[in-house]
Amino acid sequence: MEALQAVPDQDLAEFTHPLVDLLVYGAQVQPVIVDDLWDWLWRCAAAHERAIGEPQGEEGAGYHLISQAINSASGKLARLMVNRLRPQWHEQPAKQLARAVRRFELMLSNATNAGVMARAVTIEFVAWLDAYLPELVDRHLVPALNDETSTAFALRSLLVGIARGYGPGVRRKLREPILRGVREFTGKGGAAENAAARLLSMAFDDLGRPSDHEDRLQPGIARATLTAASAEIRAAAAEVLSDWLAAGKDKPSHDAWRTDFSPVFRSIWPADRGSQTSKASVSLAKLALSAGSAFPEALATVRPYIVPLDQDWPNFFFASRDEVKPTIAAHPREALTLLWLLATQATRGQSNDLAKALDAIAAADATLVRDRRFQLLETRAMRF
Numbered sequence: 425m426e427a428l429q430a431v432p433d434q435d436l437a438e439f440t441h442p443l444v445d446l447l448v449y450g451a452q453v454q455p456v457i458v459d460d461l462w463d464w465l466w467r468c469a470a471a472h473e474r475a476i477g478e479p480q481g482e483e484g485a486g487y488h489l490i491s492q493a494i495n496s497a498s499g500k501l502a503r504l505m506v507n508r509l510r511p512q513w514h515e516q517p518a519k520q521l522a523r524a525v526r527r528f529e530l531m532l533s534n535a536t537n538a539g540v541m542a543r544a545v546t547i548e549f550v551a552w553l554d555a556y557l558p559e560l561v562d563r564h565l566v567p568a569l570n571d572e573t574s575t576a577f578a579l580r581s582l583l584v585g586i587a588r589g590y591g592p593g594v595r596r597k598l599r600e601p602i603l604r605g606v607r608e609f610t611g612k613g614g615a616a617e618n619a620a621a622r623l624l625s626m627a628f629d630d631l632g633r634p635s636d637h638e639d640r641l642q643p644g645i646a647r648a649t650l651t652a653a654s655a656e657i658r659a660a661a662a663e664v665l666s667d668w669l670a671a672g673k674d675k676p677s678h679d680a681w682r683t684d685f686s687p688v689f690r691s692i693w694p695a696d697r698g699s700q701t702s703k704a705s706v707s708l709a710k711l712a713l714s715a716g717s718a719f720p721e722a723l724a725t726v727r728p729y730i731v732p733l734d735q736d737w738p739n740f741f742f743a744s745r746d747e748v749k750p751t752i753a754a755h756p757r758e759a760l761t762l763l764w765l766l767a768t769q770a771t772r773g774q775s776n777d778l779a780k781a782l783d784a785i786a787a788a789d790a791t792l793v794r795d796r797r798f799q800l801l802e803t804r805a806m807r808f
Contacts, residue, residue: 484611
C-alpha cells in the first residue's frame with residue numbers, strides 16, 4: 425500500500441474502484457483500515473470519477489443518480505462514512521471525531537463528480553446526517569438542493585422519491601427543495617408514492633399547529649404543489665392517503681377521516697377539472713371506502729374528483745376485498761353510487777371483481793338489484 429500511495433493520484437484511475445472495494449471489505453473485518461486509507465482513496469476517486477449519464481427509463485432522475493452513486497468509488501467511500509453515523513457518534517475520542525467530520529466536509533464540499541456521488545449517497549440518508557451533523561446539511565446539502573442545475577434536479581428527485589424516511593425537523597429544514605422536488609418529479613410507481621408522501625406528511629404536520637405557527641405551510645401551497653405535479657403524483661397521493669387511512673391504528677377509521685384525513689384532503693386536492701384524471705379514480709374510491717362508517721361523508725368529498733374509468737379491464741379489486749365488506753354491507757346504496765361513478769354507461773370494459781362487489785351490494789339490500797345502475801353494471805361483470 426505504501427508503494428501505491430507513492431504513485432500520483434491521476435495515474436491510479438483504473439485501480440481506484442477495485443481498491444475501494446478492497447477497503448469496503450477491509451472495513452467489515454477491521455474498521456481501522458478506513459482511517460488509514462480513506463483520504464488517499466478519496467483523492468484518487470475525485471481525480472477520475474465519471475460524469476453522470478442521462479436518465480433512462482421511468483424511474484426518474486433521482487433513481488438514475490443514486491444507481492450510479494452507490495456503484496461508484498466515491499459513493500462507496502461516502503457510504504462508509506454514513507455508516508459511522510450511529511448513537512455512539514459523539515462518544516468517539518475528540519481527534520477521531522474531528523477527522524470524521526473533516527472527511528464529511530471534504531466529500532460534501534467537493535466540486536468534482538465525486539462530490540456529486542457523495543452528496544447523492546448522503547441525501548439518501550439525510551435524516552442520519554441531520555441527527556448528528558446538522559450544520560453540514562445547512563452548509564452543503566441545502567445549497568446543492570436549491571441550485572438550478574440538472575444535478576440539483578436529480579438530487580431533489582432523490583430527496584423526495586428515494587431518500588430514507590425523515591421527520592418533521594428535516595421536512596422543515598428542506599421545505600423548499602421538497603416542494604420543488606414533488607412538482608418536478610417524473611418517476612412512477614413506488615417512487616411516486618414516496619414523493620407524494622413527502623407532501624402529505626407536510627400537510628399532516630400542520631394539523632397540530634396553530635394557524636399562525638411559523639412552521640406551517642402558507643395557505644394554498646400544498647394544493648398548488650400537487651396541482652403543478654404530474655398526474656402520476658396526484659394518483660400516488662390518493663393511493664397513499666387510502667393506504668394510511670386503512671392502516672391507521674391510533675383512531676377508528678371514521679374518526680381518522682373526520683379529524684385528520686378529510687381536512688388534509690380538502691386542503692391539498694386540486695379543485696380544477698383540468699387536474700382530474702382517471703389515474704387517481706380508483707385510489708380516490710379506495711380512500712372513501714377506507715373511511716368505515718364515515719364512508720357516505722367521504723364519498724361526498726371525493727365524488728367531484730372521480731373520473732370514470734374507460735379501460736378494457738378496469739380494476740375493481742378494492743371493492744371486493746374482505747376488509748371493505750362491512751362498509752358495503754352498512755352502506756350498499758353509496759357503494760353502488762361509487763361503482764357507477766367509476767363505470768358509467770358511457771365507459772367500457774369488464775371485471776371479475778366487479779361481480780363480487782355487486783354480490784355484496786345485493787346481499788346487503790336486495791331491492792338495489794332492480795336499480796338501473798345495478799343492472800347496467802351487471803352487464804360488465806364477468807362471472808364464471
